[in-house]
Amino acid sequence: MTVSEASTTACAATAAASLPKLDASRIRLVLLDSGGANLGSVQAAFARLGVEAPVSSDAQRIRAATHVLLPGVGAAAPAMARLRANGLDRLIPSLSQPLLGICVGMQLLFEHSVEGDVACLGLLPGRVEGLPETPGVRVPHMGWNRLQAVSPEAAMHPLLAGVDGRHAYFVHGYAYRGTTNTLATCTHGQPFAAIAARGRVMGAQCHPERSATTGARLLANFLSL
Amino acid sequence: MLARRLIPCLDVRDGQVVKGLRFRDHVVVGGIESLALRYRDEGADELVFYDITASPEGRRVERDWVERVARLIDIPFCVAGGIRSVEDARVVLNAGADKISINSPALERPALIDELAAAFGVQCVVVGIDSLRDEDGEWRVRQYTGDPSKTKALGRRTLDWVTEAQQRGAGEIVLNCMGSDGARAGFDLEQLAAVRGRCRVPLVASGGAGAIEHFIEVFHRADVDAALAASVFHAGTVSIPELKTRLQQAGIEVRHD
Numbered sequence: 001m002t003v004s005e006a007s008t009t010a011c012a013a014t015a016a017a018s019l020p021k022l023d024a025s026r027i028r029l030v031l032l033d034s035g036g037a038n039l040g041s042v043q044a045a046f047a048r049l050g051v052e053a054p055v056s057s058d059a060q061r062i063r064a065a066t067h068v069l070l071p072g073v074g075a076a077a078p079a080m081a082r083l084r085a086n087g088l089d090r091l092i093p094s095l096s097q098p099l100l101g102i103c104v105g106m107q108l109l110f111e112h113s114v115e116g117d118v119a120c121l122g123l124l125p126g127r128v129e130g131l132p133e134t135p136g137v138r139v140p141h142m143g144w145n146r147l148q149a150v151s152p153e154a155a156m157h158p159l160l161a162g163v164d165g166r167h168a169y170f171v172h173g174y175a176y177r178g179t180t181n182t183l184a185t186c187t188h189g190q191p192f193a194a195i196a197a198r199g200r201v202m203g204a205q206c207h208p209e210r211s212a213t214t215g216a217r218l219l220a221n222f223l224s225l
Numbered sequence: 226m227l228a229r230r231l232i233p234c235l236d237v238r239d240g241q242v243v244k245g246l247r248f249r250d251h252v253v254v255g256g257i258e259s260l261a262l263r264y265r266d267e268g269a270d271e272l273v274f275y276d277i278t279a280s281p282e283g284r285r286v287e288r289d290w291v292e293r294v295a296r297l298i299d300i301p302f303c304v305a306g307g308i309r310s311v312e313d314a315r316v317v318l319n320a321g322a323d324k325i326s327i328n329s330p331a332l333e334r335p336a337l338i339d340e341l342a343a344a345f346g347v348q349c350v351v352v353g354i355d356s357l358r359d360e361d362g363e364w365r366v367r368q369y370t371g372d373p374s375k376t377k378a379l380g381r382r383t384l385d386w387v388t389e390a391q392q393r394g395a396g397e398i399v400l401n402c403m404g405s406d407g408a409r410a411g412f413d414l415e416q417l418a419a420v421r422g423r424c425r426v427p428l429v430a431s432g433g434a435g436a437i438e439h440f441i442e443v444f445h446r447a448d449v450d451a452a453l454a455a456s457v458f459h460a461g462t463v464s465i466p467e468l469k470t471r472l473q474q475a476g477i478e479v480r481h482d
Contacts, residue, residue, distance in 0.1 A: 038318075038321075038323070040292070040295055040296075040319065040320065040321040041295055041321045041323070044295055044296040044321065045299060047296065048299065073345075073346070073349070074345060074346045075346055133425065136448070138425060138426055138427050138450065139425075139426075140347060140348045140396050140426070140427070141227065142348065142396070142397060142427045142450070143227050143228060143229075143230050143270070143271075143427070143450065143451070144227070144228040144230065144270055144480040145226070145227045145228065146226070167228055167480040167481070167482075169300070169301055171301070171323070171324075171348045171349070172348065173347070173348065187226065188227055207301070207323075209299065210299060210300060210301040210323060211299070211300075212265070212299050212300055212482050213299075213482050214482070215299060216299060
């Protein structure tokens with residue numbers, strides 16, 4: 001067997017068929033540097049959509065972006081420490097363009113996380129808690145689980161287009177378990193906020209960069225806003 | 226509900242994917258990237274790349290193919306083999322791997338699990354365990370199984386090691402049952418169920434898959450979170466789309482893209 005370019009093209013074509021049309025020339029995306037190890041994977045996910053995703057902590061460059069993404073892997077406390085060290089903790093709340101936090105990046109949007117008992121950005125009201133471990137419900141929550149819109153109105157949110165009811169990939173031990181601003185839940189023992197939005201501030205607890213076609217759709221939806 | 230995962234395992238040797246019976250006599254199966262892409266398109270939920278020569282030779286995982294795979298596929302993948310330190314793990318994770326799996330180096334120095342969990346979080350620390358039943362009926366771990374001439378039997382009981390690995394910060398356990406590996410006669414349900422009883426974190430079954438029925442029974446009877454296999458997927462004996470349909474018919478939650 002050889003590396004098949006035909007297969008690569010077929011894969012891209014399948015994904016593209018279900019994606020909204022993006023005008024990459026109008027998009028200036030910036031990934032905020034929260035110190036996570038998954039920056040390369042997130043950049044690759046956008047590259048598959050034809051969009052460059054430079055990493056920056058430069059205020060001028062971030063202000064000039066059309067879309068801002070806050071990635072995150074690891075724990076909330078070191079990620080917040082990183083944002084404080086490079087001044088992003090003050091810059092992020094002052095931004096006006098669409099902002100998407102993913103995984104720990106979503107958790108940082110809330111007021112507080114019990115993981116490391118750390119104050120977060122406070123752009124979304126609520127506290128991030130540990131997922132409860134019960135018989136048969138293992139923590140960390142690791143694997144593919146279904147996104148479920150909380151209401152017909154929530155299902156109409158552009159971020160959920162084409163992803164409601166589909167499986168996304170999760171790896172985490174903490175989440176926001178309240179309902180304020182929650183668009184879609186995911187259930188692991190109990191429901192938690194899988195996707196939340198309050199105006200320009202949005203979060204996805206799953207890893208869209210590793211959620212196959214569903215994840216690509218979620219990222220494309222964000223860039224379409 | 227969390228879907229049960231199907232994980233093709235790609236044993237990597239000298240930049241190619243290989244497979245041997247009971248860890249011996251390796252033959253080339255194909256290229257790393259072409260197989261990764263094939264399995265992604267067929268609906269694999271995750272991939273594991275095992276650098277089977279890395280650990281016994283004290284050699285590090287090459288970084289470049291990890292980067293190429295990370296750019297190519299949009300499902301999670303784990304890299305195993307030759308990770309002996311936080312720095313080794315950092316290289317692989319920064320190259321785009323979602324998780325790292327350690328086996329022999331964790332047996333050499335169990336504190337490595339604590340260090341990796343502290344540095345990267347438990348969610349990306351997988352502990353692989355090669356286990357074999359001894360004549361006294363006890364399951365015990367094996368070390369350096371990538372090379373039969375260097376494989377070592379240890380006195381450590383498998384169930385004890387499962388408990389210790391979790392206490393130290395393993396976020397997932399892959400149990401490779403060497404007695405059933407490569408024989409395609411089914412997973413070692415007895416051992417997996419025993420380990421499940423000790424394992425609070427996700428548990429991945431490995432070794433022995435030969436037919437669709439084997440996957441149905443391992444999810445039903447050993448309650449594992451994921452099933453890993455190599456040769457049945459490589460040879461096409463079990464097709465992932467058909468397997469997922471059959472699992473769903475058997476009442477097992479699976480992902481459909």
